[in-house]
Amino acid sequence: MASGPPPQRRPSMTDAVDACFFAFSGVAAVWFAYVLLREGVRPGWPALLLVVFWIFFTYLALPRLHRILTRIYLPGYFIGRTRTSDGLLGDPVNLALHGREDQVHAAMTAAGWTRADDLGLRSGSHIVTQTLRRRSYAAAPVSPLHLFDRQQDFAYEQEVTGSPSRRHHVRFWRCPEGWRLPGGFAVDWLAAATYDRSVGVSLFTLQVTHKIDENTDVERDFVVSTVTGADPAVGVEVLEHFSSGYHARNGGGDRIRTDGHLPVVDLRRVSTGERTPVAVPTDSRDRRPATTVTGATIALLRAAVYSATVGVLLVAPRHARHLEDLGFSPHELRELAPVLAVVFAVAAVVDGGLGLAILAGRNWARLTLMTVCSLTAFTAFLATVGSDGRPIGLGSLPSLGLSILVLLALSSPSARAHAVHRQLPEIGPSGGDPASLASTHRGRQDPAP
Known part of the structure; x- marks a missing residue:
């Protein structure tokens, strides 16, 4: 006789927050794809951005849109596909x-x-x-x-x-x-x-x-x-x-x-x-997914860049010209170099610590880094509202693009499942459906690398 459906875990506040990040990252990806397209339809070397636009839109923005839509109209139960x-x-x-x-x-x-x-x-x-x-x-x-x-x-x-x-x-x-x-x-x-x-x-x-x-x-x-x-x-x-x-x-x-x-x-x-x-029974959620590694790696790379920027600001602030896209003049860079060095040092510690914690499977670190990247993307969007020029400076595209890439990676179902799955043993047998708890038991036998 067929068994009935397993009891479902009631949605938590974390589930709602994850859903918001999932949707926001999709909107941010579409907006950034538009930025790349608008910057690329110009003569000269910026036309190379059209290649970046195709890669970003095809492999990141469009798949996220599909994910959002299929969550709405496709059933979540087994249908043989x-x-x-x-x-x-x-x-x-x-x-x-x-x-x-x-x-x-x-x-x-x-x-x-x-x-x-x-x-x-x-x-x-x-x-x-x-x-x-x-x-x-x-x-x-x-x-x-x-x-x-x-x-x-x-x-x-x-x-x-x-x-x-x-x-x-x-x-x-x-x-x-x-x-x-x-x-x-x-x-x-x-x-x-x-x-x-x-x-x-x-x-x-x-x-x-x-x-x-x-x-x-x-x-x-x-x-x-x-x-x-x-x-x-x-x-x-x-x-x-x-x-x-x-x-x-x-x-x-x-x-x-x-x-x-x-x-x-x-x-x-x-x-x-x-x-x-x-x-030993396997479960793909026990393996660290590529999306988790991608998000954490970008955070660690940004920490390295921030650290290098601190060194430039302290040794030769006149060479920190990449910061002029943030609105600083050469004179202001020289005057504010010590303050900016402290700011970037803090950013390096935060990004580096969060990146390592994400690799260790800490869900709070994943949510925190997504919050930081969401603020970065939202601030950049607000800065372009009502502007009659280009949406954003070319020098700021890599930083903004990496923030949105982190959002897309860490808000993905695979990254979320890995982070939450590793924490299920702390929940205990009173919460979660039997299938998830069985997978958790297997995860304790065969931990993620």
Whole structure:
């Protein structure tokens, strides 16, 4: 018999504050994109800002707008589809599995699949260079898709013709404890299998991404056939018409079609070998997300810049010309150099301390830094209201852009989930839903790096 929905945690004041930051960062990103566009449509070197505008609008502002809109109109319960990082409906969930995590790894490895690297700066840049060079990268990372409000726990893939632009791949999510599929069927894992046929531009976000083959059922059946063919202990049960057959598009704008069947692969009889340790259950929220690292790194870089500015003000204030964009004349800079040095020294300590605290998973530091960056963006906006010239000086664009980038990164769902998730043990068993508390227990066993 299907279990009822888990009790939901009542929204807190922190949730409301996070929602405000989430919305404000989207508005600020759109405004800054307009600033870049207006500054870029001028002759000469400022035209290079049009490239910055495209990158900022495509990869930051537009995805945040998608996130805000999808929070309004898309349901939060399971509907058989994953979500992209932008909140759009992603690939269909077309596989389910029984078994432990080590049995999933053993079955996929025996079937000739390669575990994909986690997406990071190094792996992301490597897949770009290997794609441009048309060279093999068997463990190329896959883009994050979300289910149960978190990205995939891991993914497996098989390259085709030695090119990372074409590959079979499947993402896996551990189901929360006690969770059941619609209809009451309990499984341990859900998965989404698709085939990357080429690299192209997303229809909805204009980002460069992989384009998948329309017939996702073929890839689903390919995964099942490779796993069952490699180990006769693997069993399969098909939930026919688990969902209605449909035609749709995924978050990249690619067409998808499926008959709605859901194969359930039973790996509980798969042998992992006597020397194979039992895998600790994973939870992607235990891993420090790139958005958290990005926000903290920018804070640390700003602290370094502020420290360098202090040195310039104390040693040679006449060379602090970048501060003239703040309205200081050369004479005022010389006169106020000691005072400004103290101000920038305090800013360096604050940004540096907050950056380190954010890396350590402190939610109060994340909220504090977002407050500081929001004040910076709002002050810059007020300074341009009613002005008949350019919205903002070119010299101030990098500082303002970094503040908005911090806002976008730290207000993202992944950064918030990581910061809040790490604090759940302090809440105790009286608060939070069972799935979150189960994930918290796993987090204590396998702490974030």
